[in-house]
Amino acid sequence: MSNKIKVMTSGNLAxxxxxxxxxxDVVAAYPITPSTEIPMKFADFVANGRVTxxxxxxxxxxSAISACVGASAAGARVMTASxxxxxxxxxxxxxxxxxxxxxIVFGLVNRxxxxxxxxxxxxxxxxxxxxxGWIQIYCEDAQEVYDSVLLAVRLAEDxxxxxPVFVCQDGFITSxxxxxxxxxxxxxxxxxxxxxxxxxxxxDTDDPVSxxxxxxxEYYFEIKRNQMxxxxxxLSVYAELAAELERETGRNYRPVxxxxxxxxxxLIVVMSSAAGVVKDVVDELREEGVKAGALRVRFFRPxxxxxxxxxxxxxxxxxxxxxxxxxxxTAPLSSEVxxxxxxxxxxxxxxxxxxxLGGRDLYAKDARAVFEKxxxxxxxxxxxxxxxxxKDDEDERA
Amino acid sequence: MSKPQSxxxxxxxxxxxxxxxxxxxTGLWRSSRPVVDAAKCVSCLKxxxxxxxxxIALGSGGKVEGINLFFCKGCGLCxxxxxxxxxxxxxxxxxxxxxxxxxxxxxxxxAHVK
Amino acid sequence: xxxxxxxELTKKENPLTQGHRMCPGCGAPTAIRQALxxxxxxxxxxxxTGCMEVSTTVYPYSAWRVPFMHIAFENAGAGISGVETAYxxxxxxxxxGKEIKFIAFGGDGGTYDIGLQSxxxxxxxxxxxxxxxxxxxxxxxxxxxxxxxTPLAANATTSPAGSTSFGKLQRAKDLTEIVAAHNIPYVAxxxxxxxxxxxxxxxxxxxxxxPAFVNVLxxxxxxxxxxxxxxxxxxxxxxxxxxxxxxEVAEGKYSLSYEPKQPRTIEEFLRAQGRxxxxxxxxxxxxxxxxxxxxxxxxxxxKLLEKCGR
Numbered sequence: 001m002s003n004k005i006k007v008m009t010s011g012n013l014a015x016x017x018x019x020x021x022x023x024x025d026v027v028a029a030y031p032i033t034p035s036t037e038i039p040m041k042f043a044d045f046v047a048n049g050r051v052t053x054x055x056x057x058x059x060x061x062x063s064a065i066s067a068c069v070g071a072s073a074a075g076a077r078v079m080t081a082s083x084x085x086x087x088x089x090x091x092x093x094x095x096x097x098x099x100x101x102x103x104i105v106f107g108l109v110n111r112x113x114x115x116x117x118x119x120x121x122x123x124x125x126x127x128x129x130x131x132x133g134w135i136q137i138y139c140e141d142a143q144e145v146y147d148s149v150l151l152a153v154r155l156a157e158d159x160x161x162x163x164p165v166f167v168c169q170d171g172f173i174t175s176x177x178x179x180x181x182x183x184x185x186x187x188x189x190x191x192x193x194x195x196x197x198x199x200x201x202x203x204d205t206d207d208p209v210s211x212x213x214x215x216x217x218e219y220y221f222e223i224k225r226n227q228m229x230x231x232x233x234x235l236s237v238y239a240e241l242a243a244e245l246e247r248e249t250g251r252n253y254r255p256v257x258x259x260x261x262x263x264x265x266x267l268i269v270v271m272s273s274a275a276g277v278v279k280d281v282v283d284e285l286r287e288e289g290v291k292a293g294a295l296r297v298r299f300f301r302p303x304x305x306x307x308x309x310x311x312x313x314x315x316x317x318x319x320x321x322x323x324x325x326x327x328x329x330t331a332p333l334s335s336e337v338x339x340x341x342x343x344x345x346x347x348x349x350x351x352x353x354x355x356x357l358g359g360r361d362l363y364a365k366d367a368r369a370v371f372e373k374x375x376x377x378x379x380x381x382x383x384x385x386x387x388x389x390x391k392d393d394e395d396e397r398a
Numbered sequence: 399m400s401k402p403q404s405x406x407x408x409x410x411x412x413x414x415x416x417x418x419x420x421x422x423x424t425g426l427w428r429s430s431r432p433v434v435d436a437a438k439c440v441s442c443l444k445x446x447x448x449x450x451x452x453x454i455a456l457g458s459g460g461k462v463e464g465i466n467l468f469f470c471k472g473c474g475l476c477x478x479x480x481x482x483x484x485x486x487x488x489x490x491x492x493x494x495x496x497x498x499x500x501x502x503x504x505x506x507x508x509a510h511v512k
Numbered sequence: 513x514x515x516x517x518x519x520e521l522t523k524k525e526n527p528l529t530q531g532h533r534m535c536p537g538c539g540a541p542t543a544i545r546q547a548l549x550x551x552x553x554x555x556x557x558x559x560x561t562g563c564m565e566v567s568t569t570v571y572p573y574s575a576w577r578v579p580f581m582h583i584a585f586e587n588a589g590a591g592i593s594g595v596e597t598a599y600x601x602x603x604x605x606x607x608x609g610k611e612i613k614f615i616a617f618g619g620d621g622g623t624y625d626i627g628l629q630s631x632x633x634x635x636x637x638x639x640x641x642x643x644x645x646x647x648x649x650x651x652x653x654x655x656x657x658x659x660x661x662t663p664l665a666a667n668a669t670t671s672p673a674g675s676t677s678f679g680k681l682q683r684a685k686d687l688t689e690i691v692a693a694h695n696i697p698y699v700a701x702x703x704x705x706x707x708x709x710x711x712x713x714x715x716x717x718x719x720x721x722x723p724a725f726v727n728v729l730x731x732x733x734x735x736x737x738x739x740x741x742x743x744x745x746x747x748x749x750x751x752x753x754x755x756x757x758x759x760e761v762a763e764g765k766y767s768l769s770y771e772p773k774q775p776r777t778i779e780e781f782l783r784a785q786g787r788x789x790x791x792x793x794x795x796x797x798x799x800x801x802x803x804x805x806x807x808x809x810x811x812x813x814x815k816l817l818e819k820c821g822r
Contacts, residue, residue, distance in 0.1 A: 025601045028594060054601050056593055059633035063590035066630065069583055070558065070594025073411075076601060078594075096583055101411040162410060200413050202579040203599055203608055205554040208416030212582035213571035215412070218402045223412055225405035412571070419531030419568070419575035427536065443518050447549075447707045448744055450541040452530050460519040466530065473536035473733075474741030487741075 002188040002248065007181055011142040011174035014181050015081065015107045015167070016041035018149035020051055021189035024105075025076035028056035028067035030086060033119045034171040035109035038081035061086035065093040065104075072102035073211055075201030077153070081107030083171060085114055087125045091132075097164050098133030099227055100211055101199070103156030104164040105149065106134075110272070110323075111171040112358050120359020121171040123271070123324040126300075127332045133227060135165040135234055136301040138271040140257075143181045144298075145169045147251060150184075153193045154241050160233040162199065170273040172359065188248055234302050255304035257296035260286065261311050264293025266374045269308075269337055270321040271297050274355070274362045278321070281367040292371050297333065305340040312337075313344055317374035319351045321362070321386070331383060349379045355386035362386065424451065428472035430487045432465050438484035445476035445485060521549045521711070525577060527557065532575035533567040537740025539704055539730025539747070540564045540646040544617065546707050547644055547726070550715030553613045554578065556599075558592040560622030561585035563653040563732075564646060585622050589630035589643070592616035596639045613718050614641040620661035621651040624687050635694040635723045642717040642724045645687070648732040656735035660685040663755075664808070665801045666787050673790035678798050683808065691725045692761045698724040699761040702769065704731075704747040709758065709769060716762075729756045737786020746784060753781040754813045759820065766819040778806040 009017065016038050019027070029039035045051045056071075058064045061082050072078040082090065087108060097104055108126050112118045126136060137152065139145045145167065152165040169175055184192075200209045215223065235255055246252040259279050261267055268278050275296040285292040295311055297304070312318050318341070322331035330338065334352040341348050353370060355362050366386045373379075409415075441462045446454040453470040457463040465476075477485040527548045534541045540563060548555070556579045559565035565582045568575040583591045596614045603609075616634075618627050623645040631643060650668050651657040658668035658680050665679045673679040688701045698720040700713040710728060717724035729750055733740045750756040751770055755778060758770035779802050782788040791798045 025605075026594065026597050028590075028597075052601070052605065054597050056597050056637065058590060058593070059629060059636070063587060063593070063630045063633055066583055066587035066590035067594035067597070070581065070591040071598035072594075073581055074556075074595045074598035074602075075607075076598035078598075092584060093587070099412055200409070200411055202556055202581055202595060203602065203612065205556070205579060205610070205612060208577060208579045210414045210416065210569050210574035210576050210580040210582075211412055213412060213414045213569035213574065214566040215571040219408075219571050222403065222405040222408050226408045226410060229405075414569060414572045414574040416574060416579070417529050417577045419529050419570075419573040422531035422533075422570075422573050424531055424533070443522065446522065447518065447546065448542060448704075450534060450536075450538055450545070450743075451532070452526060452528070452545060456522055460522040469530035471536035473743075474739070475537055475743055478741040479744050 003185045004182050007183060008178050009142060009181050010176050010178050011139070011145045011169045012037040012109065012176065013041060014142040014146040015149055015169070017183060018146050018189070019079055020045050021184070021186050022079070022149070022153055022193050023051045024053050024079045026054050026056065026068070026071040026078050027080055028058050028064045028071065028078070029080045030058055030061045030064045030082065032061070032083050032086040034111055034175045035081045035083040035107060037175070038107050038109070061089040062093065065090040065097065068104050069093060069097045069100060069102050072104050073100055073201070074203045075196070075198035077196045078102070079105045081109065083109045084111040084125045087129065088113055091128065094129055094132035094134055096212070099223070101162040101227070101230065102164055103162060103196070105152045105156055106164065106166050107149070108166040108168045109171045109175045110168055118358040119171070121173050121323070122357045122359065124357070126166060126168050127324045127326070129166065130301055130332060133163065133231065134301065135163050135231070136168060136299070137165065138168045138298055138300055139174065140273055140275050140296060141174060142179050144253060145174065146181055146183065147245065147249060147253065150189060150192055151238070151241050151245055155234065155238055157196050158237050159199070161230045161237050163230040163234065168272070173273045182249070184248055192245060192248065231302050235299070235304060238299070253298055255299040256307045256311060257298060258311055259294040259296065261293035261295055263291060265291040265316040266371055267293045267295055267312060267315050267318045268321060268367065268370060269295045269297060269318060269333065271300065271323065271333060274321065274323065277362050277364055278367045281364050281371065285368070285371060290371065290375065300336070303336045303340070308337060308340045309343050312341055312348055314346065315348050317349050317351070317379070319353055319370045319374055321353045321355050321370070323356045325354050325357070334383070351379050352383040353386055354383050360387055423468055425468045425470050428470060428490045430472045430474065431467070431490050431493060432470065432472070432474070432476050432485050432487055434462060434464050435484045435486070438482045440482055442481060444479045444481060448475050448479050450475070524549065527555060527576060527578040528568065529575045529577055531573060533570055534563065535734055535740070537733045537743050538563070539648060539732065539743050540619070542704055542743060543646045543710065543728045543730045544644070546710045547714040547728070550711040551613060551718050553611055553718070555613045555615050556595055558583070558588050558595060558616045560588035560618035560627050562619035562622050564617065564619065566653060586626040587630045588616040588618045588622060588627055589632070589634035592641045593634045593637065593639050596641050615644065615718070616641055617644040617646060619652070620645060620647040620649055620659045624661045624685055625659050632694065635691065635696050635725070638722055640721055640723070642714065642726065644714065645725070645727045646730050647727055648730050648736070649684070650732065650735060652732045652735055661687065664805055665791060665798065667790055678801060679790065688727045695764060696723040696725065697721070697763055700725070700759070701727045701756070702758050703729040703751055703756055704744060705751045706770070713760065735787065737789070738784065749776055749781045749784055752776040753778050754809045755781050757813060757816050759816060766816070766821070768816065768820045768822065778802065778809050
């Protein structure tokens with residue numbers, strides 16, 4: 001392993017530092033809380049000659065992602081960042097980017113969608129993009145953000161994948177809080193990410209191609225299915241890349257983190273920073289003789305169905321904590337988990353929970369209550385809300 | 399590449415290859431056909447520069463040789479702009495006695511000179 | 513540009529091929545074809561959604577001999593910004609050796625309305641590209657809905673002439689002036705009345721470093737309700753009636769490119785197209801609107817002359 005340094009930094013700054021070391025060709029970005037620091041820090045790098053990239057200070061998020069698609073289709077290595085309504089404004093272009101197979105790496109700093117306007121963390125900005133064709137990786141802490149950015153560049157650009165990537169982190173909680181992060185040397189990063197070898201770049205005027213044709217029904221379906229194959233290859237390619245990076249860092253994040261789940265009776269399934277609280281509670285309960293465990297889902301797209309099903313198999317109960325709702329339907333993570341568990345011969349009871357909307361924290365007592373309800377065998381068909389102020393109604397208590 | 403292909407074979411990224419439209423026989427749209435009178439034509443190239451479909455066939459030195467019937471849509475612009483009155487429009491049905499034009503090589507010129 | 517050079521133009525392969533699906537007699541492919549005749553450098557083209565983009569790239573057939581990209585309707589300006597920036601970076605890093613020029617185009621829909629923001633951003637940031645607006649004064653690809661470029665009293669399918677409405681109620685937006693207000697090095701307005709004017713203007717636009725913009729009035733025979741062969745004639749009438757002045761703004765300096773020697777009236781221009789026929793219908797004439805349109809044209813012309821120092 002080469003030289004590494006340990007610094008006190010935040011998720012945003014760790015992302016920006018990774019960007020500096022990667023030194024992408026083009027960054028087109030627009031500020032929005034809580035991701036603003038990323039383009040701001042990067043612009044600073046550009047202004048001080050610490051990167052060779054060009055920064056396009058676009059006039060909206062829609063133009064940010066459009067310029068990214070243009071630059072990436074042209075053959076450049078491209079990165080950007082956004083949150084919340086900025087991500088929503090980009091929504092139209094995400095499927096186009098995925099369809100064009102542009103390997104853009106995107107720092108999605110999770111923040112709630114308006115209305116009402118709230119600048120704090122939940123996953124309601126990234127979840128609507130789960131059908132966009134982009135890879136989604138959810139990070140628990142700043143270290144994981146840093147490592148994931150490096151992996152994301154290689155993953156996105158791999159010819160078997162060629163799919164853009166969202167590297168998600170919780171707004172303010174991860175993006176702004178300081179923790180110890182181990183950084184690789186500039187050289188190690190450069191060696192790991194290498195150079196991009198674009199397929200069908202627009203700037204190849206000797207072999208001209210046209211992107212984004214008007215396509216009738218006899219061609220569209222096959223083009224889409226071809227695109228899907230890139231996503232189908234992600235987990236196997238990721239395993240290779242994670243093993244490669246592990247040689248440098250000593251860390252290897254699986255698509256689903258298994259926290260004391262093997263011999264557990266009861267599991268909480270959760271994503272991102274809230275997993276930290278859950279893991280603490282798992283440890284407490286274990287001390288008390290309860291076989292609790294946790295699964296932290298890191299890849300939401302592609303969803304690691306088989307891995308999750310094999311980890312949840314035979315459990316007495318599973319509770320899924322979603323940090324966003326799919327209003328009128330099953331919450332996103334719950335929906336994926338239930339779908340994955342459908343394949344099991346023996347049914348595992350699943351309780352759907354919604355928590356943390358608009359940045360409301362998950363407390364240890366909340367996680368403990370979730371386990372206790374499972375232990376008491378209390379499951380309901382409807383989703384339960386954690387930490388929500390409700391008028392007390394005996395009949396409606398789940 | 400003109401027939402639908404299996405999903406495994408389509409080029410990635412929605413990519414279509416440059417100038418592949420040269421295979422599209424837009425001449426099949428025609429309901430009237432321009433005819434060039436070589437005796438009147440002075441190769442001023444006003445028709446060539448105005449044609450939305452680049453269907454005025456030129457020879458060496460920019461000399462007008464006729465109409466590219468593979469592509470010509472029969473809009474009649476060339477006849478309109480010709481200052482010498484060298485181009486006239488005729489109903490396409492009048493040429494029905496000729497061979498079917500399927501598979502005609504793009505760029506093949508039909509120079510019907512009076 | 514003299515007639516001698518037209519022979520030179522015939523030697524070049526045009527970036528736009530035959531085999532596209534634009535309507536017979538459409539002004540847009542003539543405009544793009546002519547526009548690109550004067551460009552000597554390899555080009556990359558980004559097009560906004562619209563007739564020209566859809567009809568030149570019906571998968572798997574592309575009528576572009578040069579690299580082409582269509583992303584969406586409102587972002588040709590942003591798309592070209594990304595491509596052009598990637599080019600500058602990759603050129604600087606030695607990964608690209610040749611000079612390439614960048615052309616974005618959009619119809620009036622993708623330029624005046626939904627695409628205005630991204631165009632403005634690209635102009636303001638000073639990217640080195642040329643934007644060509646092929647302006648047929650309506651959202652023609654979807655069936656002639658009104659745009660902000662549709663002229664006063666024209667019949668459009670979302671501003672139709674009916675018993676309680678005379679068609680488009682508002683005057684057309686002056687986008688050329690909005691673009692000129694961005695203080696970019698070169699702005700021009702022209703039509704298909706004279707190919708050499710269009711060729712020269714786009715050539716100048718492309719060769720000018722920085723952002724450049726050319727607004728080209730082109731007819732849509734189907735929805736202007738004229739014959740397919742009328743393309744050149746209707747544009748001549750448009751410029752001769754001062755409906756569409758032909759001018760340039762180079763480094764902020766205005767100059768008139770064309771002054772009609774035999775001026776025509778706005779009424780002549782309107783009468784020549786079916787999209788205004790409701791103004792002349794016996795029993796429900798609206799000649800007052802024709803007069804208003806004439807006054808508007810005269811006032812705009814006077815203001816333009818003043819800017820040109822005349």
